[in-house]
Amino acid sequence: MSxxxxxxxxxxxxxxxxxGVGPKSAQRMAFHLLDRDREGAAFLGKTLGEALExxxxxxxxxxxxxDDACRFCTPARVSAGSICVVEGPADxxxxxxxxxxxxxxxxxxxxxxxxDGIGPQELGLDLLSQQLASGEITELxxxxxxxxxxxxxxxxxxxxxxxxxxxxxxxxHGVPMGGELEYVDGGTLSHAxxxxxxx
Amino acid sequence: MSxxxxxxxxxxxxxxxxxGVGPKSAQRMAFHLLDRDREGAAFLGKTLGEALExxxxxxxxxxxxxDDACRFCTPARVSAGSICVVEGPADxxxxxxxxxxxxxxxxxxxxxxxxDGIGPQELGLDLLSQQLASGEITELxxxxxxxxxxxxxxxxxxxxxxxxxxxxxxxxHGVPMGGELEYVDGGTLSHAxxxxxxx
Ligand SMILES: [Zn+2]
Ligand SMILES: [Zn+2]
Numbered sequence: 001m002s003x004x005x006x007x008x009x010x011x012x013x014x015x016x017x018x019x020g021v022g023p024k025s026a027q028r029m030a031f032h033l034l035d036r037d038r039e040g041a042a043f044l045g046k047t048l049g050e051a052l053e054x055x056x057x058x059x060x061x062x063x064x065x066x067d068d069a070c071r072f073c074t075p076a077r078v079s080a081g082s083i084c085v086v087e088g089p090a091d092x093x094x095x096x097x098x099x100x101x102x103x104x105x106x107x108x109x110x111x112x113x114x115x116d117g118i119g120p121q122e123l124g125l126d127l128l129s130q131q132l133a134s135g136e137i138t139e140l141x142x143x144x145x146x147x148x149x150x151x152x153x154x155x156x157x158x159x160x161x162x163x164x165x166x167x168x169x170x171x172x173h174g175v176p177m178g179g180e181l182e183y184v185d186g187g188t189l190s191h192a193x194x195x196x197x198x199x
Numbered sequence: 200m201s202x203x204x205x206x207x208x209x210x211x212x213x214x215x216x217x218x219g220v221g222p223k224s225a226q227r228m229a230f231h232l233l234d235r236d237r238e239g240a241a242f243l244g245k246t247l248g249e250a251l252e253x254x255x256x257x258x259x260x261x262x263x264x265x266d267d268a269c270r271f272c273t274p275a276r277v278s279a280g281s282i283c284v285v286e287g288p289a290d291x292x293x294x295x296x297x298x299x300x301x302x303x304x305x306x307x308x309x310x311x312x313x314x315d316g317i318g319p320q321e322l323g324l325d326l327l328s329q330q331l332a333s334g335e336i337t338e339l340x341x342x343x344x345x346x347x348x349x350x351x352x353x354x355x356x357x358x359x360x361x362x363x364x365x366x367x368x369x370x371x372h373g374v375p376m377g378g379e380l381e382y383v384d385g386g387t388l389s390h391a392x393x394x395x396x397x398x
Contacts, residue, residue: 004288004292005263005264005266005270006265007246007249007250007253007254007265008254008265010246010249010250011246011249011254013246014239014242014244014245015217015243015246017232017236017239017240017242018214018217018231018232018239018243019227019228020224020227025219027288027289028218028219029217029218030250031263031287031289031308032217033217033247033250034250034254034263035308038251040213040216041216041247041250041251042247042251043212043213043216044213044216044217044244044247045213045244045248045251046213047206047209047210047212048210048241048243048244048247049244050206051206051207051209051210051229051232051233051240052237052240052241052244054206055204055206055207055210055233064203064204065204066204066205066206066207067204071204088230089203089226090226090230093202093203109230109234
């Protein structure tokens with residue numbers, strides 16, 4: 001069968017390393033970059049190099065970090081005594097944007113998923129366990145997603161915290177503020193009902 | 200609002216230069232590369248650099264080309280006297296894979312689309328016009344896609360060729376070989392009927 005020239009073939013292979021990009025999309029991306037956005041291709045190449053060289057992970061909270069001092073593990077946040085566990089960096093950012101929390105985080109970079117080979121070790125739970133055992137943590141706030149795997153992860157984390165006598169809470173799930181009941185899905189509504197609070 | 204660290208923000212911007220990649224996908228790609236496939240990120244960066252440095256366009260057929268001699272414009276192909284016009288590199292490859300054609304190509308890298316600012320000049324039709332006027336071309340085979348824009352482009356190309364007294368043909372559209380009538384869409388069926396041939 002006929003194939004593209006070597007460098008073009010390699011570029012398509014390179015683009016296929018991106019999650020969610022299949023052979024057809026990778027071709028389309030390669031043609032677009034080469035034909036219409038060589039500047040964009042050069043920019044992407046540069047940002048990849050800079051990111052690989054400069055972005056690591058915080059040794060305390062596991063968030064992506066490019067400075068010696070993690071900006072989510074400042075002394076003020078550490079002294080708050082709480083850890084909020086999230087599945088990924090975007091979840092951390094969403095909570096930061098709400099400005100409702102000013103303690104530390106712990107970023108799992110995933111959720112428990114035995115079928116995909118993601119267990120406690122892959123999520124760095126040994127590190128979290130040490131932090132819970134340090135005696136400096138008064139509350140573990142679990143903010144994993146309300147999915148089957150997120151709930152299973154929450155359950156596992158709660159057991160860990162109880163083993164260290166640390167108070168555990170889970171962020172509330174229910175009808176979004178401003179949301180209309182008739183447009184809210186059944187699962188969310190049943191969560192909202194079972195989590196009802198006295199007025 | 201809280202934002203990602205500078206290099207991570209730039210990497211997400213870089214990934215957004217890829218066609219079809221929005222802010223959420225770009226984030227997901229960046230996290231995946233940084234957390235699980237740094238080797239893939241390095242490979243992609245390398246292939247981008249190599250491609251930008253080494254891949255150009257053939258001055259005759261406009262196909263992507265990384266050598267001095269375009270492998271689709273060999274003397275043997277040129278002497279065949281025909282040009283097959285396709286919209287993009289993937290179309291050229293599909294025809295090559297069929298092994299049914301051994302003449303030259305002309306790759307438009309697009310189709311006429313006035314609303315998107317894509318006119319004859321963007322598709323290199325001045326170059327094709329020169330080739331048709333050279334007296335060496337006996338047939339222009341139009342293999343643009345059977346879409347509204349592809350058909351409009353075919354019509355425009357046919358007029359150009361007639362102006363130079365070059366024979367024009369259009370590849371046949373109809374029921375795919377092995378396709379079952381009941382699963383073929385109405386547009387294709389009506390094409391197949393109007394293009395019927397005596398047996
Ligand atoms: Zn940190
Ligand atoms: Zn060529």
